[in-house]
Amino acid sequence: PIYGITPTYARLAQKADLTRLSQTLSLVKNFHWIVIEDSETKTKLVENLLKESSLKYTHLNVKTHKAKHSTASGVEQRNAALEWLRGYLETAEDKKGVVYFMDDDNTYSLKVFEEMRKINKVGVWPVGIVGGMRVEMPLVTNGKVTGFNAVWKPFRPFPIDMAGFAINATLFLDHPDAKFSRKVQSGFQESEILKYFTTKEEMEPLADNCTKVYVWHTRTQKPSILNVKKLKHTPVPDDHIEV
Amino acid sequence: PIYGITPTYARLAQKADLTRLSQTLSLVKNFHWIVIEDSETKTKLVENLLKESSLKYTHLNVKTHKAKHSTASGVEQRNAALEWLRGYLETAEDKKGVVYFMDDDNTYSLKVFEEMRKINKVGVWPVGIVGGMRVEMPLVTNGKVTGFNAVWKPFRPFPIDMAGFAINATLFLDHPDAKFSRKVQSGFQESEILKYFTTKEEMEPLADNCTKVYVWHTRTQKPSILNVKKLKHTPVPDDHIEV
Ligand SMILES: O=c1ccn([C@@H]2O[C@H](COP(=O)(O)OP(=O)(O)O)[C@@H](O)[C@H]2O)c(=O)[nH]1
Ligand SMILES: O=c1ccn([C@@H]2O[C@H](COP(=O)(O)OP(=O)(O)O)[C@@H](O)[C@H]2O)c(=O)[nH]1
Ligand SMILES: [Mn+2]
Ligand SMILES: [Mn+2]
Numbered sequence: 001p002i003y004g005i006t007p008t009y010a011r012l013a014q015k016a017d018l019t020r021l022s023q024t025l026s027l028v029k030n031f032h033w034i035v036i037e038d039s040e041t042k043t044k045l046v047e048n049l050l051k052e053s054s055l056k057y058t059h060l061n062v063k064t065h066k067a068k069h070s071t072a073s074g075v076e077q078r079n080a081a082l083e084w085l086r087g088y089l090e091t092a093e094d095k096k097g098v099v100y101f102m103d104d105d106n107t108y109s110l111k112v113f114e115e116m117r118k119i120n121k122v123g124v125w126p127v128g129i130v131g132g133m134r135v136e137m138p139l140v141t142n143g144k145v146t147g148f149n150a151v152w153k154p155f156r157p158f159p160i161d162m163a164g165f166a167i168n169a170t171l172f173l174d175h176p177d178a179k180f181s182r183k184v185q186s187g188f189q190e191s192e193i194l195k196y197f198t199t200k201e202e203m204e205p206l207a208d209n210c211t212k213v214y215v216w217h218t219r220t221q222k223p224s225i226l227n228v229k230k231l232k233h234t235p236v237p238d239d240h241i242e243v
Numbered sequence: 244p245i246y247g248i249t250p251t252y253a254r255l256a257q258k259a260d261l262t263r264l265s266q267t268l269s270l271v272k273n274f275h276w277i278v279i280e281d282s283e284t285k286t287k288l289v290e291n292l293l294k295e296s297s298l299k300y301t302h303l304n305v306k307t308h309k310a311k312h313s314t315a316s317g318v319e320q321r322n323a324a325l326e327w328l329r330g331y332l333e334t335a336e337d338k339k340g341v342v343y344f345m346d347d348d349n350t351y352s353l354k355v356f357e358e359m360r361k362i363n364k365v366g367v368w369p370v371g372i373v374g375g376m377r378v379e380m381p382l383v384t385n386g387k388v389t390g391f392n393a394v395w396k397p398f399r400p401f402p403i404d405m406a407g408f409a410i411n412a413t414l415f416l417d418h419p420d421a422k423f424s425r426k427v428q429s430g431f432q433e434s435e436i437l438k439y440f441t442t443k444e445e446m447e448p449l450a451d452n453c454t455k456v457y458v459w460h461t462r463t464q465k466p467s468i469l470n471v472k473k474l475k476h477t478p479v480p481d482d483h484i485e486v
Contacts (some may be wrong), residue, residue, distance in 0.1 A: 012372055012377065013459065013461055014373060015371075015456075015459075016350040016371060016372065016459035017350070017461075017462050019348045019350060019352050019459075020263055020267060020351075023267045023270060023352075023353060024263060024266045024267070025264070026270065027266060027269065027270070066325065080351065090252075094391070096433040107259040107260070107262060107263045108263075109262050109266075110266060121335040126484065126485040128258075128259060128442050129255055129256060129466045129486065130468035132467065133469065133471075133478070133481070134255065134481055134484070134486045135481050135484050135486050137481070137484070139479060149479050149481060150478070151469055151471065151474055151476075151478055152469075153475065185483070189361055196409050211484060212483065212484075212485075213258075213484060216256065216258075216259035216262075217485070218256055218260075218463050218464070219463070219464040220260050220462070220463065220464065221463065221464045223372045224375065225375055225376065225377060226375035226376065226394055228376075228394065231394055233394075233397065235376070235392045235393070235394055236276045236382060236392050238376070238377055238378050238392060241369065241377070241378050241380070241454060241455075241456060242455075242456065243361060243372065243377045243378050243456050243459070
């Protein structure tokens with residue numbers, strides 16, 4: 001299966017983002033969604049959404065305690081998912097699969113999931129609208145990754161977004177120490193996990209030799225809500241309505 | 244069928260937004276997507292996306308020439324779609340259906356489409372994250388719409404977002420003059436079209452008497468792209484890559 005690992009946190013557009021993502025995922029065959037809430041306890045909102053989705057899923061939670069020197073999102077959540085996955089695969093009959101780190105507000109074409117089924121060890125592909133570029137992408141010559149088109153921190157060991165690669169799941173059993181870290185600078189999480197599994201030369205370029213965009217690092221605009229108490233005519237309270 | 248009418252315009256996140264919307268729509272039974280590009284000519288990007296979607300669709304285009312006094316989006320596009328629809332229904336054997344005006348960056352739960360199949364004339368329901376509120380919604384007493392919870396221009400005849408209603412398709416044949424207009428002030432397009440078909444009292448409250456949110460007025464954040472010419476190390480050109 002494809003194991004999609006998605007950290008998520010409470011905010012006004014959370015249900016909207018998770019709803020459209022879950023609908024896309026319902027079209028992906030043999031998919032297992034690992035959703036990790038950034039919260040002290042699991043919420044009814046996410047629980048019900050997963051239940052109603054008819055997806056195969058695992059629901060986890062762990063609250064981030066951000067360090068001053070590291071404001072990266074999703075570190076503890078993705079690590080919790082990897083820990084769960086290792087335990088699960090150890091006893092699983094079918095240890096085959098692919099691990100993909102999926103943010104809850106990105107846009108995924110169904111095509112990206114077809115690509116990652118071809119992965120041997122680590123597959124890579126372009127990501128649209130990220131790092132100040134139309135597209136960040138591995139540069140490919142004769143079927144090999146020879147460099148990366150990136151302008152934001154191009155000195156990153158692997159200047160790739162989280163949405164631009166997936167990893168053979170079995171490799172996480174071979175490398176029990178592989179995880180994300182709060183000890184690296186901003187933008188280095190992808191490099192941190194990739195270093196356990198691959199080198200630039202070993203990467204498997206997918207999506208037509210990295211010439212096609214099948215995933216976009218979209219962001220949902222933060223809504224601006226009026227302070228109802230400051231209005232002349234206050235509306236009927238709507239706190240009982242789940243949005 | 245449900246006729247979804249979607250104006251769309253060229254921008255960096257257009258393909259991402261249309262991709263995730265089209266994937267959602269592929270899960271809706273008996274759906275016909277009318278996509279109208281705001282452009283002088285139809286683009287290959289939208290044409291190929293529609294072709295590959297396996298959706299039933301109609302592809303139109305008309306370029307907006309905004310008047311100073313009216314900056315509303317989608318007026319000419321939605322009118323072009325209504326014109327097309329009238330011509331189509333006139334000769335169609337099955338004139339039944341529902342018309343829904345769908346922006347390309349909103350978020351639609353599959354549940355909203357199930358609701359609108361119950362419509363007799365005009366159905367209404369809440370819309371999340373719009374008009375400065377968590378949720379704009381019709382207020383319902385004893386199964387009747389008695390008012391609206393809205394704080395942005397509450398004096399609108401129907402203070403409802405475009406995503407909050409759908410109309411029996413056959414009614415567009417009965418009212419050949421019904422259309423959107425550049426002569427009304429900002430925020431009045433919904434009222435402009437609704438006035439042909441319904442009164443507050445006649446509206447059919449759906450989504451559990453307007454207590455459930457099945458559609459959100461999300462917006463995709465405008466990406467900030469670096470000016471490549473100002474960089475020390477200019478990347479490889481990527482203009483040949485469709486994003
Ligand atoms: O405090 C936070 C902020 C973000 N996230 C999640 O981490 C991922 C990446 O966050 P975001 O999309 O905000 O990052 P960006 O768009 O800036 O890359 C998303 O799945 C978020 O839901 C989280 O769990 N806790
Ligand atoms: O110049 C424009 C601006 C917008 N739109 C379309 O009109 C609808 C509403 O626009 P938008 O989502 O930008 O409006 P808002 O989010 O502000 O309501 C969307 O389907 C857009 O793609 C358009 O055709 N031409
Ligand atoms: Mn994001
Ligand atoms: Mn919009």
